[in-house]
Amino acid sequence: MDLTSYLVEDADESTLPLTPLGRDQLNDWLAGQPGFVAAWVQSSGFTGKPGSYALVPGNEGPLARVLVGVEDIEDPWAFAALPTQLPRRRYRLEGQYDRVAAERAVLGWLLGCYAFDRYKARESEPASLVRPTAASRDSVLRLAQATALTRDLINTPANDMGPEALGEAVRAEGKRYGGKTTTIQGDQLLKRNYPAIHAVGRAAAQEPRLVDLRWNNGGGPQLTLVGKGVTFDTGGLDLKSAAGMKLMKKDMGGAAHALALAKLIMDAELPVSLRLLIPAVENSVSADAFRPQDVVQTRKGKTVEIGNTDAEGRLVLADALAEAERDNPELVIDFATLTGAARVALGPDVPALFTNDDGLADRLAYASRTERDPLWRLPLHEGYRSWLDSKVADLVNVPDNGFGGAISAALFLREFVPDKTSWAHYDVMAWNPSAKPGRPQGGEAMALRATFAAVCDWVEERKV
Missing domain, CATH: 3.40.220.10 (Leucine Aminopeptidase, subunit E, domain 1)
Structure with a gap:
């Protein structure tokens, strides 16, 4: 809008x-x-x-x-x-x-x-x-339009916002600012070594794809954004209930956030080398759907046993995060509607933040306070890493126990983050369950303003 x-x-x-x-x-x-x-x-x-x-x-x-x-x-x-x-x-x-x-x-x-x-x-x-x-007219409209883009993408139902349409949304924003967008889709994902993205999306009518936007403004520090683009999540063969499936058009909310942050960065002409990676898939049910106890290959070479096909977002993010390593980024930020556990812990309004960098955590927390845009850090608790061990593969995609689901999901993603790279992971609701002034019921941008402010501060620090 x-x-x-x-x-x-x-x-x-x-x-x-x-x-x-x-x-x-x-x-x-x-x-x-x-x-x-x-x-x-x-x-x-x-x-x-x-x-x-x-x-x-x-x-x-x-x-x-x-x-x-x-x-x-x-x-x-x-x-x-x-x-x-x-x-x-x-x-x-x-x-x-x-x-x-x-x-x-x-x-x-x-x-x-x-x-x-x-x-x-x-x-x-x-x-x-x-x-x-x-x-400043430009500053305010930049934030308002990026928020509106996030909301529009999330609110659009899956019949009009499948993997293809999500890819076109990325392409449109890239073209607006002079970026270059490429797409790898279908069986090309296997040939180019993105097997986890292919496994999750192969059962759907629209082919799975990895959408890749690059934009460079003066060769500044490498910043890579990754967004979970599951345009609809049935749960796969571990099928969700009707109630659990009702809002699953919003499961591409992470991609919407990552694209909106990219838009903010490009519109503000920040001096960075920007890359945006969106694995866009639909988690559907068909004869070709991946199954519980399948072992899935990943781009990084690690094998993953499927404990539950409804924990698919972390699989597509695994390949995208592994691809991010190609550019040796200084900073990687990913957004995902990843777990219900984060909502149980923090409610619908406050995104969970995980990071391997305490300085980055402080920067984001400061921006959250000054921008009045809430987020809350949860720990990457090492004591839970063993929950991801599998007897037949390097990892299992979801532990057998029901504890600390947001933490175990973040620990899974960390396995695929480029070494020695500052990394922030947001587990977002991306949805307002009820209306408030300026925040209608429906898709919502969460921690977007705070993250953009922190990125601006990060970039400014690197000019010195």
Whole structure:
């Protein structure tokens, strides 16, 4: 969805001021207003409660301003509910804002304008916001559009977002910024030594593929992004229940995140050598489906016994992570809707972060706090590594016990990460189970802003 039209540069004759007021500021503000305004606001019941608002008329009756309950002016979601609640017209923020507060307000507004409208037209258009002078139009639109891309890709059902369409989405973004995209698919995966990707996706009508985008801006440090692109997950022969399968169009959410981060990096023209690897498959059931207790080869040469065909994401990521080693990257970041265990541990809003680099963990944690974009580090606990041992292969894809599922999945991936490379792995929900201001029910970008901020800081450090 294109959000650019909801951020305008100039006020017109219909533009109304938005006045943010906390509970402790309201009385002072009312004391400076004409009596009829104070009476109107008091009779409306407006108290400055966060998320509330009051339409205030002028002395001749027409609407003159909107009061907005805001306790924290840097809250990214402080204004997010307003675009669809207020009368459709232009609004401007009243008061003085520094860059952070102005850009947070605009970002929240724009994300509050988002709707997934591919199959159903929205009932009404949202209101527009005049850009505050302190806010960079490019910076805010960059984040808003990348978030919208993530949501759109995840929300699109598998009949329109299979491996082929996901590959085309990568190609389109690469072309937009001058990158080069190549694809290896079908039996070519076997010939080119990506056997795990082939094994997971071979049962589907659309061929499995590895989509590879390269973009270089000045030969900077090598950064490789990897995203799990399982466009639908039936569970394979270890078939999911109907309830468990209902949201599996979102199982390519890791790919959506990785592509959105690549888009941010390319749009900002960061001086890096960027590579994006998306193993795009559908985990289907057919006579050719891989089976429990099969032993699958991987690109790295390690063999994997299949304990459960519903633990397929880590298999396709294994080949992609092994391929990343070709460029000797300084940093590898992968995103995946990998385990329900991460959701049990942290709930739907907070992605689990695993990393082999404490300095990188600190950088990401700092960005999470400053960007108000939550994530939480979980440990790569060595004591659980033995759970991945197999009697017939180098590894098993899922332990027999039900403990620490997010940790054992991350430990599995670590087996395929390039040696001596800083690596971050996100286990994300990629979905809002319920709506909140600026965050409608459906596909969601999680830790995207924080990760981009951390990458910018990482790149800047390497300039010195």
